[in-house]
Amino acid sequence: DELARARAAARAAADDLLWDRADAVNPDPSRLVPVQLSGFAALKARCDGQHAEGRAQAQQVAAIAATLAQVADAREVGARVKLTAAAARHAQLSHRLLAIVGRVEQLRTERS
Structure with a gap:
């Protein structure tokens, strides 16, 4: 497995005493591999690499946020269109009902 290979390579490149100490304080040996610097x-190369990875992750988060905003806007526009159509249909049906009630009332008063 990839983790076992990474652990073996890191252990081979490290001092045994330092490796044992680092491995003993490893918070999650199932995911993290100590690497001796x-x-x-x-140290500077590690720090620069971590900063670069942080920037790359921030760019990914920004891209995901932009996509999410586009999806939310599209859903909002769709909901507004449906709401407008429903309001127009409601007004149309209300007018029809009012006309029917008026006609029924007219017929009722004519028969009386």
């Missing part, structure tokens, strides 16, 4: 250049 030696020197400032390696």
Whole structure:
């Protein structure tokens, strides 16, 4: 499995004592692999990589938020169209009902 290969590669590249200590404090060994960093250049490269990954994730979140906003707008427009059509139909039926009630009342008064 990929995690086992990554753990084996990281352990082979690390000092045994440091590996054992890092593995002992690993919060989630089923998902996380300790990797030894030696020197400032390696630390800076790790930090730069994490910043780049953070920016990439922020861009993905922004893209997802934009897509979600488009979907929400489309749903809102569709709902408004349906609501407008329902209101027009309600007004039409109300007028028809009023005309029928008026005609019934007219016929009732004529027979009396």
